[in-house]
Amino acid sequence: MGVTPQQFAQMEARLAGRRSPASPNVKGVDRIPTPIAPTVTRILGLDPSLRGTGYGFIALEKGQPRLVACGTLTCKKDWLRSRCLAFIAGSLRDLIREHRPETCAVESLFFAQNQRTTLILGEARGAALAMVAEAGLPIHELAPRKVKLALVGYGAAQKTAVARMVQRILSLPEPPSPDAADALALALVFAQETRRTALIPMKQI
Protein backbone atom coordinates (compact mmCIF):
# COMPACT_ATOMS: atom_id res chain seq x y z
CA MET A 1 0.00 0.00 0.00
CA GLY A 2 1.39 3.38 -0.95
CA VAL A 3 1.15 6.46 1.23
CA THR A 4 0.79 9.84 -0.43
CA PRO A 5 2.87 12.77 0.82
CA GLN A 6 -0.39 14.41 1.95
CA GLN A 7 -1.39 11.36 4.02
CA PHE A 8 2.14 11.32 5.42
CA ALA A 9 1.84 14.94 6.52
CA GLN A 10 -1.54 14.23 8.10
CA MET A 11 -0.18 11.34 10.06
CA GLU A 12 2.79 13.32 11.26
CA ALA A 13 0.53 16.15 12.32
CA ARG A 14 -1.81 13.77 14.12
CA LEU A 15 1.03 12.12 15.98
CA ALA A 16 2.53 15.45 16.90
CA GLY A 17 -0.83 16.53 18.31
CA ARG A 18 -1.41 19.30 15.78
CA ARG A 19 -4.55 19.68 13.73
CA SER A 20 -3.95 18.44 10.25
CA PRO A 21 -3.00 21.23 7.84
CA ALA A 22 -4.94 19.33 5.19
CA SER A 23 -8.22 19.91 7.02
CA PRO A 24 -8.07 23.34 8.57
CA ASN A 25 -11.04 24.26 10.68
CA VAL A 26 -10.11 27.62 12.06
CA LYS A 27 -13.65 28.73 12.77
CA GLY A 28 -14.45 25.66 14.80
CA VAL A 29 -11.28 25.83 16.82
CA ASP A 30 -12.88 26.99 20.03
CA ARG A 31 -15.24 24.08 20.08
CA ILE A 32 -12.57 21.42 19.65
CA PRO A 33 -12.18 19.77 23.05
CA THR A 34 -8.94 20.89 24.64
CA PRO A 35 -6.67 17.84 24.91
CA ILE A 36 -6.32 16.80 28.51
CA ALA A 37 -2.84 17.75 29.66
CA PRO A 38 -0.82 14.56 29.63
CA THR A 39 0.41 13.72 33.08
CA VAL A 40 2.91 11.29 31.61
CA THR A 41 5.93 12.94 30.07
CA ARG A 42 8.57 10.21 29.92
CA ILE A 43 7.68 6.96 28.21
CA LEU A 44 9.59 3.72 27.70
CA GLY A 45 8.69 1.65 24.65
CA LEU A 46 9.89 -1.93 24.84
CA ASP A 47 10.15 -4.69 22.25
CA PRO A 48 11.59 -7.70 24.08
CA SER A 49 13.15 -10.76 22.48
CA LEU A 50 15.90 -13.10 23.61
CA ARG A 51 18.63 -11.97 21.22
CA GLY A 52 17.61 -8.39 20.43
CA THR A 53 15.44 -6.42 22.85
CA GLY A 54 14.60 -3.00 21.43
CA TYR A 55 14.10 -0.09 23.80
CA GLY A 56 13.20 3.55 23.27
CA PHE A 57 12.79 6.35 25.80
CA ILE A 58 10.93 9.46 24.72
CA ALA A 59 10.00 12.64 26.56
CA LEU A 60 7.00 14.82 25.78
CA GLU A 61 7.72 18.52 25.90
CA LYS A 62 4.63 20.65 25.39
CA GLY A 63 3.09 17.58 23.82
CA GLN A 64 5.93 17.14 21.33
CA PRO A 65 7.87 13.90 21.49
CA ARG A 66 11.64 14.04 21.80
CA LEU A 67 14.09 11.15 21.73
CA VAL A 68 15.86 10.53 25.04
CA ALA A 69 17.63 7.26 24.26
CA CYS A 70 17.15 4.16 22.18
CA GLY A 71 18.97 1.00 21.26
CA THR A 72 19.02 -2.77 21.24
CA LEU A 73 20.12 -5.15 23.98
CA THR A 74 21.96 -7.66 21.82
CA CYS A 75 22.75 -11.15 23.11
CA LYS A 76 25.15 -13.20 21.05
CA LYS A 77 24.02 -16.50 19.59
CA ASP A 78 26.55 -18.46 21.62
CA TRP A 79 25.33 -17.06 24.94
CA LEU A 80 23.33 -19.40 27.15
CA ARG A 81 19.68 -18.47 27.48
CA SER A 82 20.14 -17.76 31.18
CA ARG A 83 22.95 -15.32 30.43
CA CYS A 84 20.68 -13.46 28.01
CA LEU A 85 17.91 -13.21 30.60
CA ALA A 86 20.30 -11.83 33.22
CA PHE A 87 21.71 -9.35 30.70
CA ILE A 88 18.25 -8.14 29.64
CA ALA A 89 17.12 -7.70 33.24
CA GLY A 90 20.30 -6.00 34.44
CA SER A 91 20.65 -3.68 31.45
CA LEU A 92 17.04 -2.60 31.59
CA ARG A 93 17.21 -1.93 35.31
CA ASP A 94 20.21 0.35 34.70
CA LEU A 95 18.55 2.13 31.76
CA ILE A 96 15.39 2.78 33.78
CA ARG A 97 17.44 4.21 36.66
CA GLU A 98 19.24 6.48 34.22
CA HIS A 99 16.27 7.74 32.20
CA ARG A 100 13.50 7.53 34.83
CA PRO A 101 10.46 6.89 32.63
CA GLU A 102 7.01 7.12 34.20
CA THR A 103 5.25 4.49 32.16
CA CYS A 104 5.96 1.66 29.74
CA ALA A 105 4.35 0.47 26.51
CA VAL A 106 4.93 -3.03 25.18
CA GLU A 107 3.46 -5.11 22.39
CA SER A 108 0.48 -7.17 23.41
CA LEU A 109 0.89 -10.93 23.55
CA PHE A 110 2.49 -12.09 20.38
CA PHE A 111 2.41 -15.69 19.29
CA ALA A 112 5.35 -17.11 17.43
CA GLN A 113 5.37 -19.89 14.87
CA ASN A 114 5.64 -22.62 17.44
CA GLN A 115 5.33 -23.21 21.17
CA ARG A 116 9.07 -23.43 21.76
CA THR A 117 9.66 -20.02 20.20
CA THR A 118 6.68 -18.61 22.08
CA LEU A 119 8.05 -19.84 25.39
CA ILE A 120 11.52 -18.43 24.73
CA LEU A 121 9.99 -15.09 23.74
CA GLY A 122 7.91 -15.26 26.91
CA GLU A 123 11.05 -15.74 29.00
CA ALA A 124 12.65 -12.64 27.46
CA ARG A 125 9.46 -10.63 28.07
CA GLY A 126 9.29 -11.85 31.66
CA ALA A 127 12.91 -10.88 32.39
CA ALA A 128 12.27 -7.40 30.95
CA LEU A 129 8.78 -6.73 32.34
CA ALA A 130 9.70 -7.90 35.84
CA MET A 131 12.34 -5.15 35.97
CA VAL A 132 9.93 -2.54 34.59
CA ALA A 133 7.31 -3.52 37.16
CA GLU A 134 9.85 -3.62 40.00
CA ALA A 135 10.76 -0.03 39.12
CA GLY A 136 7.11 0.85 39.75
CA LEU A 137 6.13 1.64 36.16
CA PRO A 138 2.66 0.73 34.93
CA ILE A 139 2.87 -1.45 31.81
CA HIS A 140 0.44 -0.98 28.95
CA GLU A 141 -0.05 -3.35 26.06
CA LEU A 142 -0.63 -2.20 22.50
CA ALA A 143 -1.46 -4.50 19.60
CA PRO A 144 1.32 -4.45 16.95
CA ARG A 145 -1.26 -3.91 14.23
CA LYS A 146 -2.70 -0.90 16.01
CA VAL A 147 0.76 0.63 16.40
CA LYS A 148 1.51 0.27 12.69
CA LEU A 149 -1.90 1.55 11.74
CA ALA A 150 -1.57 4.64 13.93
CA LEU A 151 1.97 5.37 12.83
CA VAL A 152 2.15 4.41 9.17
CA GLY A 153 -1.55 4.17 8.33
CA TYR A 154 -1.28 0.49 7.43
CA GLY A 155 -1.59 -2.37 9.93
CA ALA A 156 0.79 -4.67 8.06
CA ALA A 157 3.45 -2.03 7.41
CA GLN A 158 7.02 -3.23 6.98
CA LYS A 159 9.74 -2.58 9.53
CA THR A 160 11.53 -0.09 7.29
CA ALA A 161 8.36 2.00 6.92
CA VAL A 162 7.98 2.09 10.72
CA ALA A 163 11.63 3.08 11.15
CA ARG A 164 11.36 5.87 8.59
CA MET A 165 8.24 7.29 10.23
CA VAL A 166 9.86 7.17 13.67
CA GLN A 167 12.87 8.99 12.19
CA ARG A 168 10.66 11.74 10.78
CA ILE A 169 8.54 12.25 13.88
CA LEU A 170 11.56 12.48 16.17
CA SER A 171 13.66 14.41 13.60
CA LEU A 172 16.49 11.91 13.77
CA PRO A 173 19.46 12.13 11.41
CA GLU A 174 18.90 8.51 10.35
CA PRO A 175 16.34 5.74 10.96
CA PRO A 176 16.82 3.83 14.23
CA SER A 177 17.73 0.15 14.07
CA PRO A 178 14.64 -2.03 13.49
CA ASP A 179 14.29 -3.22 17.11
CA ALA A 180 14.77 0.27 18.53
CA ALA A 181 12.33 1.68 15.95
CA ASP A 182 9.65 -0.81 17.01
CA ALA A 183 10.16 0.20 20.63
CA LEU A 184 10.02 3.92 19.81
CA ALA A 185 6.90 3.34 17.72
CA LEU A 186 5.21 1.83 20.79
CA ALA A 187 6.19 4.81 22.93
CA LEU A 188 5.01 7.32 20.29
CA VAL A 189 1.65 5.64 19.73
CA PHE A 190 1.15 5.25 23.47
CA ALA A 191 1.73 9.00 23.86
CA GLN A 192 -0.79 9.69 21.14
CA GLU A 193 -3.40 7.31 22.55
CA THR A 194 -3.04 8.70 26.05
CA ARG A 195 -3.66 12.20 24.76
CA ARG A 196 -6.68 11.13 22.77
CA THR A 197 -8.38 8.88 25.21
CA ALA A 198 -7.19 10.18 28.55
CA LEU A 199 -10.46 9.23 30.20
CA ILE A 200 -10.46 5.69 28.83
CA PRO A 201 -7.85 3.61 30.60
CA MET A 202 -5.67 1.56 28.27
CA LYS A 203 -5.11 -2.12 28.85
CA GLN A 204 -2.70 -2.42 31.71
CA ILE A 205 -1.00 -5.72 32.43
Place this chain on the structure above:
Amino acid sequence: MGVTPQQFAQMEARLAGRRSPASPNVKGVDRIPTPIAPTVTRILGLDPSLRGTGYGFIALEKGQPRLVACGTLTCKKDWLRSRCLAFIAGSLRDLIREHRPETCAVESLFFAQNQRTTLILGEARGAALAMVAEAGLPIHELAPRKVKLALVGYGAAQKTAVARMVQRILSLPEPPSPDAADALALALVFAQETRRTALIPMKQI
Protein backbone atom coordinates in the same frame (compact mmCIF):
# COMPACT_ATOMS: atom_id res chain seq x y z
CA MET B 1 1.16 -48.40 38.05
CA GLY B 2 1.72 -49.72 41.53
CA VAL B 3 5.03 -49.58 43.36
CA THR B 4 5.93 -52.41 45.73
CA PRO B 5 7.43 -51.61 49.14
CA GLN B 6 10.65 -53.24 47.94
CA GLN B 7 10.84 -50.99 44.86
CA PHE B 8 10.11 -48.04 47.13
CA ALA B 9 13.02 -48.95 49.41
CA GLN B 10 15.30 -49.36 46.40
CA MET B 11 14.40 -45.94 45.07
CA GLU B 12 14.90 -44.31 48.42
CA ALA B 13 18.27 -45.96 48.78
CA ARG B 14 19.30 -44.95 45.26
CA LEU B 15 18.27 -41.35 45.82
CA ALA B 16 20.04 -41.27 49.16
CA GLY B 17 23.20 -42.51 47.46
CA ARG B 18 23.29 -45.82 49.30
CA ARG B 19 23.60 -49.15 47.60
CA SER B 20 20.25 -50.88 47.50
CA PRO B 21 19.72 -53.33 50.35
CA ALA B 22 17.81 -55.50 47.90
CA SER B 23 20.95 -56.16 45.87
CA PRO B 24 23.87 -56.38 48.28
CA ASN B 25 27.25 -56.86 46.68
CA VAL B 26 29.61 -56.77 49.60
CA LYS B 27 32.34 -58.71 47.87
CA GLY B 28 32.45 -56.36 44.90
CA VAL B 29 32.53 -53.27 47.02
CA ASP B 30 36.14 -52.36 46.34
CA ARG B 31 35.62 -52.40 42.63
CA ILE B 32 32.55 -50.17 42.64
CA PRO B 33 33.70 -46.82 41.29
CA THR B 34 33.88 -44.34 44.11
CA PRO B 35 31.29 -41.66 43.48
CA ILE B 36 32.94 -38.41 42.55
CA ALA B 37 32.64 -36.09 45.53
CA PRO B 38 29.89 -33.67 44.70
CA THR B 39 31.19 -30.15 44.51
CA VAL B 40 27.69 -28.78 44.70
CA THR B 41 26.16 -28.89 48.13
CA ARG B 42 23.34 -26.36 48.03
CA ILE B 43 20.74 -26.71 45.28
CA LEU B 44 17.71 -24.65 44.36
CA GLY B 45 14.87 -26.46 42.61
CA LEU B 46 12.43 -24.15 40.87
CA ASP B 47 8.97 -24.71 39.38
CA PRO B 48 7.88 -21.32 38.02
CA SER B 49 4.37 -20.31 37.11
CA LEU B 50 2.57 -16.97 37.19
CA ARG B 51 0.30 -17.62 40.19
CA GLY B 52 2.23 -20.27 42.10
CA THR B 53 6.01 -20.58 41.74
CA GLY B 54 7.32 -23.49 43.76
CA TYR B 55 10.82 -23.32 45.21
CA GLY B 56 12.91 -25.71 47.24
CA PHE B 57 16.39 -25.33 48.67
CA ILE B 58 18.25 -28.46 49.73
CA ALA B 59 21.72 -29.01 51.15
CA LEU B 60 23.80 -32.15 50.73
CA GLU B 61 25.62 -33.21 53.86
CA LYS B 62 27.88 -36.21 53.31
CA GLY B 63 25.78 -36.89 50.24
CA GLN B 64 22.52 -36.91 52.20
CA PRO B 65 19.92 -34.33 51.18
CA ARG B 66 18.47 -32.08 53.85
CA LEU B 67 15.67 -29.55 53.49
CA VAL B 68 16.80 -25.94 53.87
CA ALA B 69 13.62 -24.12 52.84
CA CYS B 70 10.67 -24.57 50.53
CA GLY B 71 7.43 -22.85 49.65
CA THR B 72 5.28 -21.28 46.99
CA LEU B 73 5.33 -17.70 45.72
CA THR B 74 1.60 -17.14 45.45
CA CYS B 75 0.19 -14.31 43.36
CA LYS B 76 -3.50 -13.58 43.82
CA LYS B 77 -5.83 -13.87 40.86
CA ASP B 78 -6.70 -10.18 40.94
CA TRP B 79 -3.04 -9.08 40.71
CA LEU B 80 -1.93 -7.64 37.40
CA ARG B 81 0.50 -9.84 35.51
CA SER B 82 3.24 -7.23 35.89
CA ARG B 83 2.80 -7.22 39.66
CA CYS B 84 3.19 -11.01 39.71
CA LEU B 85 6.41 -10.81 37.66
CA ALA B 86 7.89 -8.17 39.98
CA PHE B 87 6.88 -10.23 43.01
CA ILE B 88 8.42 -13.44 41.62
CA ALA B 89 11.68 -11.68 40.73
CA GLY B 90 11.99 -9.76 44.00
CA SER B 91 11.07 -12.68 46.25
CA LEU B 92 13.42 -15.06 44.51
CA ARG B 93 16.29 -12.57 44.67
CA ASP B 94 15.77 -12.30 48.44
CA LEU B 95 15.50 -16.07 48.92
CA ILE B 96 18.71 -16.67 46.95
CA ARG B 97 20.54 -14.06 49.06
CA GLU B 98 19.32 -15.77 52.20
CA HIS B 99 19.99 -19.40 51.30
CA ARG B 100 22.96 -18.98 48.93
CA PRO B 101 22.48 -21.98 46.64
CA GLU B 102 25.28 -22.90 44.23
CA THR B 103 23.21 -24.21 41.38
CA CYS B 104 19.63 -24.35 40.13
CA ALA B 105 17.47 -27.06 38.56
CA VAL B 106 14.34 -26.21 36.62
CA GLU B 107 11.91 -28.16 34.47
CA SER B 108 12.82 -28.23 30.82
CA LEU B 109 10.63 -26.31 28.41
CA PHE B 110 7.05 -27.18 29.07
CA PHE B 111 4.33 -26.51 26.56
CA ALA B 112 0.90 -25.60 27.80
CA GLN B 113 -2.45 -26.24 26.14
CA ASN B 114 -2.32 -23.09 24.06
CA GLN B 115 0.07 -20.35 22.98
CA ARG B 116 -1.36 -17.74 25.34
CA THR B 117 -0.80 -19.97 28.36
CA THR B 118 2.65 -20.90 27.09
CA LEU B 119 3.63 -17.24 26.75
CA ILE B 120 2.36 -16.37 30.23
CA LEU B 121 4.25 -19.34 31.68
CA GLY B 122 7.31 -18.17 29.76
CA GLU B 123 7.04 -14.71 31.33
CA ALA B 124 6.97 -16.22 34.82
CA ARG B 125 9.98 -18.43 33.97
CA GLY B 126 11.85 -15.44 32.57
CA ALA B 127 11.25 -13.30 35.66
CA ALA B 128 12.49 -16.15 37.86
CA LEU B 129 15.42 -17.39 35.79
CA ALA B 130 16.78 -13.89 35.17
CA MET B 131 17.19 -13.47 38.94
CA VAL B 132 18.80 -16.89 39.31
CA ALA B 133 21.23 -16.12 36.49
CA GLU B 134 21.97 -12.63 37.84
CA ALA B 135 22.96 -14.25 41.13
CA GLY B 136 25.56 -16.23 39.16
CA LEU B 137 23.97 -19.66 39.47
CA PRO B 138 24.21 -22.10 36.58
CA ILE B 139 20.74 -23.30 35.54
CA HIS B 140 20.14 -26.91 34.54
CA GLU B 141 17.05 -28.24 32.87
CA LEU B 142 15.49 -31.59 33.69
CA ALA B 143 12.58 -33.15 31.83
CA PRO B 144 9.52 -33.53 34.11
CA ARG B 145 9.12 -37.14 33.04
CA LYS B 146 12.70 -37.92 33.96
CA VAL B 147 12.24 -36.38 37.39
CA LYS B 148 9.15 -38.45 38.11
CA LEU B 149 10.76 -41.60 36.78
CA ALA B 150 13.84 -41.13 38.94
CA LEU B 151 11.88 -40.25 42.04
CA VAL B 152 8.74 -42.37 41.91
CA GLY B 153 9.71 -44.95 39.29
CA TYR B 154 6.91 -43.88 36.97
CA GLY B 155 7.17 -41.05 34.43
CA ALA B 156 3.51 -40.09 34.65
CA ALA B 157 3.33 -40.18 38.44
CA GLN B 158 0.73 -37.99 40.10
CA LYS B 159 1.60 -34.93 42.12
CA THR B 160 0.62 -36.56 45.40
CA ALA B 161 2.99 -39.48 44.75
CA VAL B 162 5.84 -37.02 44.10
CA ALA B 163 5.00 -35.08 47.27
CA ARG B 164 4.92 -38.25 49.39
CA MET B 165 8.28 -39.40 48.05
CA VAL B 166 9.84 -35.99 48.67
CA GLN B 167 8.45 -36.13 52.21
CA ARG B 168 10.03 -39.55 52.83
CA ILE B 169 13.44 -38.74 51.37
CA LEU B 170 13.75 -35.51 53.33
CA SER B 171 12.09 -36.99 56.46
CA LEU B 172 9.52 -34.24 56.62
CA PRO B 173 6.64 -34.37 59.12
CA GLU B 174 4.14 -33.89 56.26
CA PRO B 175 4.18 -33.72 52.44
CA PRO B 176 5.16 -30.31 51.03
CA SER B 177 2.58 -28.36 49.05
CA PRO B 178 2.36 -29.58 45.43
CA ASP B 179 4.37 -26.68 43.92
CA ALA B 180 7.08 -26.87 46.58
CA ALA B 181 7.19 -30.66 46.20
CA ASP B 182 7.78 -30.37 42.45
CA ALA B 183 10.60 -27.90 43.09
CA LEU B 184 12.18 -30.13 45.74
CA ALA B 185 11.85 -33.14 43.41
CA LEU B 186 13.89 -31.25 40.80
CA ALA B 187 16.60 -30.44 43.35
CA LEU B 188 16.73 -34.03 44.64
CA VAL B 189 16.94 -35.61 41.20
CA PHE B 190 19.53 -33.06 40.13
CA ALA B 191 21.63 -34.03 43.16
CA GLN B 192 21.31 -37.67 42.23
CA GLU B 193 22.14 -37.12 38.56
CA THR B 194 25.16 -34.97 39.38
CA ARG B 195 26.53 -37.71 41.61
CA ARG B 196 25.95 -40.38 38.99
CA THR B 197 27.17 -38.63 35.92
CA ALA B 198 29.64 -36.12 37.26
CA LEU B 199 31.74 -36.35 34.12
CA ILE B 200 28.81 -35.86 31.76
CA PRO B 201 27.67 -32.26 31.90
CA MET B 202 23.91 -31.85 32.21
CA LYS B 203 21.99 -29.58 29.92
CA GLN B 204 22.68 -26.08 31.02
CA ILE B 205 20.53 -23.23 29.78
